[in-house]
Amino acid sequence: MTILPAVFTDLTPSAIAAACDRAGIAAPVFRTFDQIGSTNDAAAEWLRTAAPPAGSFVTTHDQVGGRGRLGRVWQTTPGAALTVSVIAYPAAASVGRLPLAGALAVVETLAGFGISAGIKWPNDVLVNERKVCGVLPEAQWDGDRLIGAVLGIGINVREDFTGTPLAATAGSLTPLTGIALDRADLLARLIGRITHWLPRLDDPALFAAWRARLLLIGQRVRVTHAASADTAAPVEGRALAVDADGALRLELADGMIQRVLAGDIMPTEPGGA
Ligand code: BTN
Numbered sequence: 661m662t663i664l665p666a667v668f669t670d671l672t673p674s675a676i677a678a679a680c681d682r683a684g685i686a687a688p689v690f691r692t693f694d695q696i697g698s699t700n701d702a703a704a705e706w707l708r709t710a711a712p713p714a715g716s717f718v719t720t721h722d723q724v725g726g727r728g729r730l731g732r733v734w735q736t737t738p739g740a741a742l743t744v745s746v747i748a749y750p751a752a753a754s755v756g757r758l759p760l761a762g763a764l765a766v767v768e769t770l771a772g773f774g775i776s777a778g779i780k781w782p783n784d785v786l787v788n789e790r791k792v793c794g795v796l797p798e799a800q801w802d803g804d805r806l807i808g809a810v811l812g813i814g815i816n817v818r819e820d821f822t823g824t825p826l827a828a829t830a831g832s833l834t835p836l837t838g839i840a841l842d843r844a845d846l847l848a849r850l851i852g853r854i855t856h857w858l859p860r861l862d863d864p865a866l867f868a869a870w871r872a873r874l875l876l877i878g879q880r881v882r883v884t885h886a887a888s889a890d891t892a893a894p895v896e897g898r899a900l901a902v903d904a905d906g907a908l909r910l911e912l913a914d915g916m917i918q919r920v921l922a923g924d925i926m927p928t929e930p931g932g933a
Pocket of ligand 1: 701
């Protein structure tokens with residue numbers, strides 16, 4: 661008999677079902693694959709063809725065609741990350757709250773493992789100033805009708821970024837904290853937090869809890885790849901606050917206030933996240 665190392669077995673259907681039991685969450689509907697292109701694509705197809713219940717999810721041991729924000733590639737090593745896409749049916753007016761729910765759910769889940777994390781606007785999760793998780797929500801439309809959404813989450817559990825261009829900004833949970841994590845347990849508890857928030861996207865408590873975890877508010881920052889009402893060029897200023905729609909409010913050098921709807925934020929003074 662061949663005994664595979666734990667890294668190859670911890671996202672099997674039985675491991676996930678057992679972890680859901682341990683986490684005390686009602687058995688969700690899920691699909692898990694040894695290898696897949698993008699869990700977001702698989703979840704989108706599932707949503708369109710079978711409309712599984714909200715909270716159903718797709719995960720994989722090895723995601724080989726992962727996508728990130730702003731058209732980027734999201735690369736992972738087999739067995740070293742948790743990549744999951746959760747199906748949701750938000751109202752069209754609430755779809756913008758999905759990524760907030762995702763990032764908050766990750767921070768809350770990590771807290772349950774004794775890991776302190778914060779959110780770098782808009783929805784990156786950071787531990788010890790390193791990005792450990794990204795969130796990619798994708799609404800699914802049939803013409804102008806919203807038929808659902810996929811909330812993609814990628815968490816670096818054991819990725820090793822040493823010697824890569826990401827070494828200065830990205831990190832993984834176990835190397836950063838010394839805490840060994842079973843991906844199935846991480847997944848089950850994360851699903852528990854996501855399914856807590858999915859029916860509460862319009863609850864002011866969601867926005868308040870997300871905002872309370874935001875890093876860099878009050879600090880000087882540069883926003884690259886900015887999408888704003890005024891310009892797509894990089895902008896610098898003091899991060900004042902976030903508006904109810906999630907836009908970042910920046911105070912520019914001339915005192916003007918600029919709202920930024922999306923982008924990458926970096927601190928420009930020492931000691932930032
Ligand atoms: C980011 O750029 O920060 C977002 C990264 C999101 C990656 C996750 S991994 C699971 C899901 N499937 C994908 O192809 N992307 C998301």
